[in-house]
Amino acid sequence: MKKRGHYCKICGEYKANEKFSGKGHAAHICKACASLPPEKKSEMEAMNRLLNLPWRLSKEQISWLKKKMHDKRPDIRALAEEQYEMRFSPARFEEDEPNEDFTDFPYDILCITSNGLFIRPLFF
Structure with a gap:
């Protein structure tokens, strides 16, 4: 609609x-x-933009977000830090347990065809 x-x-x-x-x-x-006074307009616009940021950010949006992390207004700064932390926190990119040997991987549920593609067997 x-x-x-x-x-x-x-x-x-x-x-x-x-x-x-x-x-x-x-x-x-x-x-x-x-x-509204210019300060209030600026604050409301920044809050609205921070709350409506897409998940994948362009370079311009990342630089704008980094600038807002150093804003003099505490509400804007806190929200910008929260948004940045959600998207770029180091803990988000770390694995819980590194698993190089794949011992827990169920090899029996995959079949490899002659052209190298993985398929799931019909009986599973």
Whole structure:
């Protein structure tokens, strides 16, 4: 189903067409958010962007996230550190038990065909 209205990038909501001024449509800022002080707008936009970050980040998004980890506002800094830790923590990339010998691997459930592909047997 199609979303109705326009998206405000400050508050992160979809609002009716009437809630945006003429310049607000192109800037994606509703009238209510346009009347906020610049500091509050900046904080709300950063929070909204941090909460809606995709899992795989581009180089620009990674550098933006690293900058937000050193933000002067404690809420923004804490959320940015949490988002960075979730994606890039060293513990996330470590294995629980390194297993080079594959002793617990069930070899009997795989068959190798003549072209080298692994298939599962029909009787399993």
